[in-house]
Amino acid sequence: MAANSTFERVSGLGWLQGFENLLSHELARWWKTRMWWIQCLLWSILTVALLNLGGEPDRSFAAMMFGQLTGVFQAVGVIVIMQGALLDEKIDGRAAWILSKPATRPAYILSKLIAYGLGMLVTMVLLSGVILYTAWLIQGTTLPGPIHFLKALGVISLSHLWYLTLTLMLAVLFSNRIVILGFSGGLLALSDNLARYTPVGVLLPWNLTVAGWGTERSPLIDLLSGQPIDSFLPNLGVVAAECVLFVLIALLRFNRQEL
Amino acid sequence: MNISTPFVIETHELSKTYRDIEALKPLSLIVRQNSIFGFLGPNGAGKTTTIKLFLGLIRPTAGSATIFGMDSVRQSLDIRTRIGYLPQDPRFHEYMTARQVLHFVARFYFNKPKKAIEERINEMLELVDLSGKADRPIRTFSGGERQRLGIAQAQVNYPDLLILDEPAASLDPLGRRDVLEVMSRLRQYTTIFYSTHILDDVQRVSDTVVILNKGQLVAEGPIENLLSGGEGVAYIVHLRGQVEEARKQLLSQPWVSGIVDGQHNGDSAWQVSVSDPQTAEAQLFRLLANCPIEVTEFRRRRYELEDIFMKVVEGEPNGRQ
Secondary structure, eight states, X not given: OOOOTTSEEOOOOGGGTTHHXXXXXXXXXXXXXXXXXXXXXXHHHHHHXXXXXXXXXXXXXXXXXXXXXXXXXXXXXXXXXXXXXXXXXXXXXXXXXXXXXSOOXXXXXXXXXXXXXXXXXXXXXXXXXXXXXXXXXXXXXXXXXXXXXXXXXXXXXHHHHHHHHHHHHHHHHOOOHHHHHHHHHHHHHHHHHHXXXXXXXXXXXXXXXXXXXXXXXXXXXXXXXXXXXXGGHHHHHHHHHHHHHHHHHHHHHHHTOOO | OOTTSOEEEEEEEEEEEETTEEEEEEEEEEEETTOEEEEEOOTTSSHHHHHHHHHTSSOOXXXXXXXXXXXXXXXXXXXXXXXXXXXXXXXXXXXXXXXXXXXXXXXXXXXXXXXXXXXXXXXXXXXXXOGGGTTSBGGGOOHHHHHHHHHHHHHTTOOSEEEEESTTTTOOHHHHHHHHHHHHHHTTTOXXXXXXXXXXXXXXXXXXXXXXXXXXXXXXXXXXXXXXXXXXXXXXXXXXXXXXHHHHHHHTSTTEEEEXXXXXTTEEEEEEEESOHHHHHHHHHHHHHTSSEEEEEEEEOOOOHHHHHHHHHTTOOOOOO
């Protein structure tokens, strides 16, 4: 049909064509549906319950449990939410439909990564962090400095990002939900043993949040206690590098995937 | 449309193999501008595979396809700016409304002005009779309403090529009629390439047809040629009286290649095959009128598309027309 000259057409965005539209679509899925408040409600309740914030103030216990909350419960949440983000659309044909429009595959993948990353950052990491900080403030507990606290939230975000990118990559590589959930969930379930008994532990984000075996230390716990985390930097670096690797694999593989 | 009409789609030995399965055997076809091109075949014939190859959603194993003169693999993004596509089983995000879906699609093509985009969306909603449900979530839509929304979203961008994968499959007879009417109306603006297994639809709106079976092209041509059959032109003549005299007269003509006898309600029913359709059209009836017989029926034989389809799909390829 003859192009209607009334419109200003989208053009010249190269490998990211369609990204802005896709990102706003993915963000709307988080923030214009029930999803955001269901997540907020869930993580608020779990934070208050697990950290025993209504009980006797115990900062080291709360820090330890905060590690468990973010490193185990929220990691499960990330995997569960993320596995369907791409897989559902691949299976029911929405991915093919969207990519029949002038949108690139990297734009499609990156829009999901950013929107889901932001959604989880706000509804899981920030919200739980704010609840913990507010509770400590009310309880009159000695507070870690704001920079340390923000760094602690950064560590949690990195841990979540690892599960998020891993699950995204698996959803690109496989079209079977059981495989995706089994692999990422299995890795999470085995993390404690892998970190304790094998050198593979350094490749996992497990001990970024959850206390290491016999040490009661993790970057998260140390930061919440106001301590430096220099000794953990290699682990942080490896996990960050893996996130980049997972995203690259997802982008490269999805670019050649048949939909 | 004539031979000089530009091509919109051109494929050369385009094929697709999944491991050992040849989903599409080497396919060469041409789709001309402003045609309604019916892509016909039973389930699993390779129709959707071909469409996905055009859209760059899958890569060919061999051969090539050009759309608007651009390569379907290397220039897929540019091609997709000029295409509207309706998937076979359109799925949308259930929480979105029809209007939101159309906005989402429109934003892939247009930046502004907002008012014109809104008008275009309203126009599309009206076209598919969804204005009254535009702001309801899609999870409340019936299958037919989803299909109509699919047709609307495929046209938001004023496509130069509309690719419809089974557009009428889940519609009731009235819905089907409406879709076919929309397609006929759009012919003046765009080229329509659509796959279907509903033969009646193809016969009603298509001007060119390809029949695929088991990944292979088994018949191709303008619909009129296909409907006249692949065995040459023939006339059906029912007559009574001195039929032997008439038979002699006809068989003495060099352009009559044979007569097949039959009976119909006590009359002789002939199928007269001719080798020169133009001469036959000019002379056959006149010749019969001069014989001592009474002609009760006279018509050119016309196949129903279903006959052609069954014939080629059941393994009697009648070749390209």
